[in-house]
Amino acid sequence: xxxxxxxxxxxxxxxxxxxxxxxxxxxxxxxxxxxxxxxxxxxxxxxxxxxxxxxxxxxxxxxxxxxxxxxxxxxxxxxxxxxxxxxxxxxxxxxxxxxxxxxxxxxxxxxxx
Amino acid sequence: xxxxxxxxxxxxxxxxxxxxxxxxxxxxxxxxxxxxxxxxxxxxxxxxxxxxxxxxxxxxxxxxxxxxxxxxxxxxxxxxxxxxxxxxxxxxxxxxxxxxxxxxxxxxxxxxxxx
Numbered sequence: 001x002x003x004x005x006x007x008x009x010x011x012x013x014x015x016x017x018x019x020x021x022x023x024x025x026x027x028x029x030x031x032x033x034x035x036x037x038x039x040x041x042x043x044x045x046x047x048x049x050x051x052x053x054x055x056x057x058x059x060x061x062x063x064x065x066x067x068x069x070x071x072x073x074x075x076x077x078x079x080x081x082x083x084x085x086x087x088x089x090x091x092x093x094x095x096x097x098x099x100x101x102x103x104x105x106x107x108x109x110x111x112x113x
Numbered sequence: 114x115x116x117x118x119x120x121x122x123x124x125x126x127x128x129x130x131x132x133x134x135x136x137x138x139x140x141x142x143x144x145x146x147x148x149x150x151x152x153x154x155x156x157x158x159x160x161x162x163x164x165x166x167x168x169x170x171x172x173x174x175x176x177x178x179x180x181x182x183x184x185x186x187x188x189x190x191x192x193x194x195x196x197x198x199x200x201x202x203x204x205x206x207x208x209x210x211x212x213x214x215x216x217x218x219x220x221x222x223x224x225x226x227x228x
Contacts, residue, residue, distance in 0.1 A: 032214040043117075043203050043219030044156065089155050093214045099144065099169060099207075101217075103155030 003027070004092050006104030014112050019077040021107045023090035026071065030092035034101070035064065035075050038087045047088070048075070080111045116140075117220035119204050125226045128194060134223045136187040136204030143209040144168075145187040146217065147179055150201040156219075162187060163209060194227045201225070 006023045013019045023033075034049035050057045050064045050073065057064045063076040077084055090104040117138045126132050136145065144163050148156035161169035162181040176198075178190040187204055201222040207215040 034216075041221070043205070043221050045219065046216050049216070091155075095213075098209075098214055099146070099161045099163075100158060106153065106155055108153075 004090060004102050004104045006090050006107060008107060009105065010108045010110070012110045012112060013080045015080060015082060017080050017111075019075075019080045019084065019109055019111070021075045021088055021090070021109070022072065023074065023092075023104050024070075024072045025092050025102075027092075027094070027102075028071070029095045030102070031095045032093040033064070033066065033073050034091050034093075035062075036089045036091065038089065038106075044089060077109075080109075082111045082113050085109060085111045117204055117206055117218050119202075119220040119223050121223060122221070123224045123226075125228065126191065126194065127228050128196070130194075131190070131192045133191065134189040134202055134204075134225075136189075136220055137185055138204075138206040138218070138220075139185055140206060140218065141184075141208075142206035142218070143184055144207045144215070145181060146203075146205040146207075147177075147187065147189050148203040148205060148219075150203055150222070152200075156203055160189075191225075194225075196227050199225055199227045 004025045035047045036044035037047045038044040048059050061078045066073045088107045091101040120135045147159040150156045159173045160179045165181045176193045180188040203222045204220040205217040207217045
């Protein structure tokens with residue numbers, strides 16, 4: 001069964017701290033793993049994405065860590081800011097589709113000033 | 114222009130009404146999508162158009178009818194909806210042919226309420 005499990009459901013972090021959101025999958029037939037950020041009243045926006053041939057990708061304060069053997073990937077937000085408060089979704093794309101994403105349930109992140 | 118626009122922003126309709134949602138992009142993308150998103154849930158794929166042809170229909174009820182008049186426009190025609198169809202309807206677009214999976218750009222959505 002194609003599934004992506006995301007945790008935690010909600011997360012509160014102090015300003016300047018590190019926010020960590022985790023995802024795990026069972027199906028090995030995924031080959032693209034994006035993270036989306038969604039603000040209230042807006043559509044999701046791609047934050048950062050990784051393919052399974054690399055173990056880490058960093059863009060500014062955002063880093064994806066990918067553990068292929070454990071079938072896990074995580075998003076780290078360094079120096080978290082109140083403007084990072086949003087809902088974050090991990091996702092995975094099956095190898096046999098150019099369009100479909102299997103989404104995690106989402107994490108509501110609140111950064112306290 | 115890296116924007117997907119959607120109209121209207123909000124829509125309230127009765128169960129016997131017929132309405133349409135509109136989506137437009139000018140990024141030259143040849144794949145366009147409709148998603149449905151319930152509160153506190155991830156988006157659910159409904160339809161995918163590739164080069165103006167319906168490529169994926171995720172077993173969506175026939176009361177939802179998509180239309181792709183040209184490469185920049187995508188419509189979703191609504192008829193005889195149920196209250197449980199109330200949700201945020203998101204349009205997205207992506208390039209075709211450049212990579213195995215191309216980034217999907219989402220619009221802001223139409224908040225639909227069915228009374």
